[in-house]
Amino acid sequence: MSRFITITLDSRGVSCRARLLEAEAPRTCAAVWEALPLTAPVFHGKYARNEIYTLLPRFGQDPGKENTTITPIPGDVCWFTFDGADLGNPAYGYEAQEDHRDAGQGGIIDLALFYGRNNLLINGDQGWVPGNVFAEIVEGLPQMAQACQDVWMGGARGKTLTLARADG
Template sequence: MARFITITLDLRRVSCTARLLDDAAPRTCDAVWGALPLTAPAFHGKYARNEVYGLLTELDAPEPGPENTTITPIPRDVCWFSFSGDDLSNPAYGYESESEHRAASRIVDLAIFYGRNNLLINGDQGYVPGNLFAEITDGYDEMVAACQDVWMGGARHETLTFARAE
């Protein structure tokens, strides 16, 4: 039986539903499902183009390891990325608290992709593959408009929440 999650940009009060890809990424799906609900500050991608993501520094979930990886996510894809604190502590990334990220032993980035021409690469690390674990099935057009507003209007005070769909 398929499992579904909701993904919400809380300040903008916009949600979409995504189906977990249990067959393709069972470890990642189980790690996310077991940790829900999750809320994190929202950011818009600088390098990947059409991406909105949340960074979780205290996630109580097992590390799934590489699984169903991609460096070219397409619209509707939902991905998991794992980083060490040192990976994201460069001030060039623009996060408010460099020390918060450096102190974290693991940072999990849960990201949604809402447009084409994404390439998961950055100047410091090269290719950054993510685990593709879900696909947005409902509420996509509204989420695209909200993600564009995060890009043009700013992410300040926005949060991204992942929860089990009822």
């Protein structure tokens, strides 16, 4: 039986529902599921294109690479693991109080939702950045995409993203 999560742009009151891809990414799904609920500042992708994401202190066991992509499609939800120096360039624009580079367990986890087409996971400092696709949005993508565009155009400062367990 499939397990589901909700992803919510809190201040905009918009949520979508995603099915965990447990057959394709079992380690990543387990790590996320055990850590839920999670709430942290939301950011909009600068390089990947149609992406919102949140940065969290490292939690659980790092799943390693599984079900990876560098070209996520609309509705993909991905996991990325970064070490402290990976996002250290000030061009990324993270403010000190929102920056998790020095998280207690070392490094950060980036959980990202892709809401539109033509995404390419390349970073000018790091090169290709494959992500683990661990969930797919099954309900609410059009409304979430509209809200994500508002984050892009209206700004993310002070806004949060919440991931939580959903009923089957």
